[in-house]
Amino acid sequence: ETGVTQSPTHLIKTRGQQVTLRCSSQSGHNTVSWYQQALGQGPQFIFQYYREEENGRGNFPPRFSGLQFPNYSSELNVNALELDDSALYLCASSPPRTGSYNEQFFGPGTRLTVL
Amino acid sequence: AQSVTQLGSHVSVSEGALVLLRCNYSSSVPPYLFWYVQYPNQGLQLLLKYTSAATLVKGINGFEAEFKKSETSFHLTKPSAHMSDAAEYFCAVTNSGGSNYKLTFGKGTLLTVNP
Numbered sequence: 001e002t003g004v005t006q007s008p009t010h011l012i013k014t015r016g017q018q019v020t021l022r023c024s025s026q027s028g029h030n031t032v033s034w035y036q037q038a039l040g041q042g043p044q045f046i047f048q049y050y051r052e053e054e055n056g057r058g059n060f061p062p063r064f065s066g067l068q069f070p071n072y073s074s075e076l077n078v079n080a081l082e083l084d085d086s087a088l089y090l091c092a093s094s095p096p097r098t099g100s101y102n103e104q105f106f107g108p109g110t111r112l113t114v115l
Numbered sequence: 116a117q118s119v120t121q122l123g124s125h126v127s128v129s130e131g132a133l134v135l136l137r138c139n140y141s142s143s144v145p146p147y148l149f150w151y152v153q154y155p156n157q158g159l160q161l162l163l164k165y166t167s168a169a170t171l172v173k174g175i176n177g178f179e180a181e182f183k184k185s186e187t188s189f190h191l192t193k194p195s196a197h198m199s200d201a202a203e204y205f206c207a208v209t210n211s212g213g214s215n216y217k218l219t220f221g222k223g224t225l226l227t228v229n230p
């Protein structure tokens with residue numbers, strides 16, 4: 001069984017540019033969550049997608065946007081990059097809901113550096 | 116609103132010694148609680164979780180944690196540290212009644228194991 005995969009592994013952009021990060025969910029999972037982990041900090045929830053719809057958003061500006069595709073893979077888009085957007089971006093997928101907690105399985109992350 | 120406080124950003128122990136990583140949470144509803152481990156340049160791996168069953172939870176790699184509602188704590192312990200335990204550890208909380216189970220993480224504790 002293939003786990004959660006993310007691409008690219010590393011990325012370097014300059015201020016003002018736009019970036020797209022990709023995530024393939026684990027087989028059978030229909031929910032994807034994105035987190036931003038700044039250096040020396042814990043991950044912070046950006047948003048979650050369930051059945052191609054946004055299902056909850058953290059305290060991030062609208063220039064952070066996302067998509068989920070019919071195969072449940074997902075993209076995170078960030079416009080007008082700022083220096084503070086430099087971080088590890090983590091994607092996590094979850095299996096179909098059963099009424100109790102559904103564990104989130106994390107990918108290895110994409111390291112974004114904004115210069 | 117939920118929050119997690121991890122006491123001690125850096126804990127250093129000798130190989131074979133007890134590991135104790137502290138986590139206190141704040142939640143207005145019954146929480147689900149988690150400990151994750153992150154090795155350098157990797158994503159997050161779930162060590163153990165509390166989802167309202169037994170208050171003493173056993174996880175992988177010999178770790179365990181005890182949910183204490185009266186102390187709002189969920190400290191992580193391991194009787195005997197191994198060199199391979201050196202990593203960053205994150206405590207996280209989510210709302211048991213939520214619709215998206217977004218995880219709120221602490222800032223992390225870096226565990227160093229000395230030979």
